[in-house]
Amino acid sequence: MLEPIRLKVGDAIPGFTEGPLTPELFVAYAAASGDYNPLHTDPNFAQAAGLDGVIAHGMLVMGMLGRLATDIAGPSGLLHFQVRFRAPTRPGETLHVGGTITSAESLPDERIMVTADLWARGDGEQLKAVGTMMAMV
Template identity: 40%
Template sequence: MRPPVRAQVGHAHPDRTVGPLTLTDVVRFAGAGGDFNPLHHDPGFVAAAGFPAIVSMGQLQAGMLAGWLSDWVGVEHVREYEIRFIAPVFVGDVLTLGGKVTVIRQQGAERLATIELTAAKGDGSAAVLGRATVVVDG
């Protein structure tokens, strides 16, 4: 187990850019998770539903954001992780994953940081917002 990262309020880990998302990315995730909603693979269905492109499932973005977080702090230090889907993400979108420490508090023997998370689309608009509680060092 690696030691907790050092952090202070306002600290932001470098963003990660992913994409552009491909149909292959979405279909592979659908296969792994068993989500075969036609919005995730059928262009005709997607067009009839009024969307401009194949829709990526929210859990794909949530997983990418969780990966960014755990690469930063170590999965063993994550105590809570919650997300809220704000806007659909489409095949072709580029996402920027990031976050910053907003609160640090002592809880028993652990020093916990709250990290506000975001997955933003190429135009800067939020697709996913989230919050994590992680163990940090002084």
């Protein structure tokens, strides 16, 4: 969990990089999630569906943003989390996950109500997903 004293409006959230992502990761995520849609694991199926190849599960990318949100909120502080997808993520890409604190309000019980904008960017800074979160820290 991030130090509450350091949560100031406009501050960048220390993020992380994941990747390069592999087809094997997509297959492992399919097994873990139970989402066996062949768009994520079968290149021939994905091409027949009009894609250039397989794409990552949206929930895999969302999970990375969720990891960042829980880094801020701790195990029980997350109150709101929302994600919107902007572009598909493909094998070989590296995701850069981060965000910005948009509000940090001190509460009478010494906790802080924090909101933040989150993002996942691929290679070339292409925006893959954006999110918002609210937490009590």
